[in-house]
């Protein structure tokens with residue numbers, strides 16, 4: 512579904528040159544939920560913006576179903592890291608969610624239906640008439656998710672969407688994302704710097720190194736599809752996987768020679 516090949520991004524300007532991403536290659540299959548984890552500042556947002564066609568890469572390609580991404584592709588939705596700034600304060604929640612649908616050739620009644628359905632699925636059926644600033648942080652983030660869902664994307668890119676909400680809301684939102692993914696069969700790329708979150712959510716975890724960024728490792732999360740906050744997080748296999756990812760990130764920070772490994776089997780046990 513998504514192919515990232517030799518992606519490099521260098522920011523230049525004001526006499527400053529930042530190599531945000533050096534050389535990234537990985538693939539996301541159709542219907543997969545892949546988590547991308549890496550230290551702060553390693554270029555996760557940069558990568559997602561390149562994948563969403565919001566930034567042009569310096570070198571390399573992003574392919575969506577074999578076609579090169581050169582601008583925001585139809586069928587792709589984005590949930591930004593700074594959700595507070597991604598909602599329009601002068602528009603009511605319902606209008607915010609409806610906005611991207613106006614690009615689609617849909618009847619007014621169909622748009623209304625999609626908005627109501629999306630708000631219902633994030634548990635905000637009653638909030639359509641409120642303004643974003645009247646809602647809590649977690650609720651605002653659910654509005655941003657509803658907006659992405661109403662668009663009926665085939666691919667959803669999420670950039671640390673839960674970084675600024677409290678732990679309890681975060682757990683609920685994680686389960687919401689997994690539930691929606693299982694119901695709707697969307698392809699999801701979920702960026703986080705939280706190792707536990709990556710292992711809990713993903714079917715696969717792509718570990719990025721610290722800057723200059725390359726793929727440090729990819730590992731399959733061989734936990735059962737049915738996951739829940741109580742049991743999954745205390746399962747011995749969960750602990751093994753999180754320890755493994757943690758060690759990989761530590762190795763990347765120490766600058767241990769990084770070998771790009773594409774693993775589809777399970778990591779060694781410790």
Ligand SMILES: Nc1ncnc2c1ncn2[C@@H]1O[C@H](COP(=O)(O)OP(=O)(O)OP(=O)(O)O)[C@@H](O)[C@H]1O
Pocket residue numbers: 522523529530531550551552553554555556557558592671704
């Ligand atoms: N518009 C820009 N112009 C110049 N440099 C930038 C720009 N955006 C990001 N950078 C730099 O690129 C590097 C990667 O930034 P990016 O935001 O992609 O990291 P990140 O992994 O998303 O970080 P975080 O986990 O804190 O969100 C950083 O060194 C940052 O300073």
Ligand SMILES: [Mg+2]
Pocket residue numbers: 555556557592670671
């Ligand atoms: Mg970021």
